[in-house]
Amino acid sequence: MKSDNRIVASFDEKRKAIQEVYTPEFYADLFKHAIVRLKTVFGIKYNHDKGFRGIMVEDMINDTIEAFFKDGGRNWYPEKFPDFRMQIISALDSVISNTLNGELDKANETFEILENDIEMSFDDSDYQSLLSICHDELTAMGATDYELLLFEPYIINGMKRNDLSELLGISNEELTNIKKRLDRKLPYIKEKLKVLNYEK
């Protein structure tokens, strides 16, 4: 099936995919993702017993999933998101932003840029400026030299772990530990970049 010249999954394809990916673990990950997002994007410390002004994370997750099966509801674009979970997370981000923006009247970009983005090429001068901003933020958060070293090849250039291990001359195990420490700082770096008055 095609929509706007993009291939969209049929109801049956979505039904089969949800049976595979909708597990307790994935639900818990969605829950954590939503709480982290509420904190990093909106500065809200979520309380799962009380919710936030009547907004409950579980309602946003449930609505997001059900929307894929409603007549005229959300689409899954398998070419863009081969893994259905990626599409669900993107949709959840959109639901969170819409719900919270409605509540807080605060404009924020969302992970939807992954769904709607136009591929952009890196321009050298902008690239270096942004990289420098990221490094400064990482340093301010107490990143080690290895974390700073890893940011560009691992996050921005998407290098594989084995190649990085070889390049930096450190073991896979050590690399995993550095990567984990760096990963924890990423949501904050992302939000810093978003509020940055840097439009290029």
Add this chain to the structure above:
Amino acid sequence: MKNNFIKKIDEAIISQIIEGDSSTYDEILKEEGFDINEIETYALKNFRKHSFLLKGYINKQRDTDLLEKASALLQNAITKNIDKPVSYLKSLIANNQFQVQYRNLDSLGIDEIKEIIKDQNLLELLEQLENDQK
């Protein structure tokens, strides 16, 4: 350019979840004072409830979808006078309470066709109809 950086960071964060590694989120949440076990227990309780409801919801939507498709194929078969589906529909009408109500197949609307076939095995019917119309 800025969006490209944000996109790369997003991809790195999300790929961890897809790989089944939520340790980054766990660490962030712990630093923010959350109890991971409490969150996971609460999420599990909601998952159980929702997965049950979702199954029913999807089945209902699927039946509606099948009924729509089968009815449309039957209406098309009536218009084109395709033997097998027309005979099938006639036999359904003859064997139940619709006998008096629907004497003329040509005048059947889509909602009336849905009413006649709604209790049949829609998946089998749809497969059969698709074969008949090839």
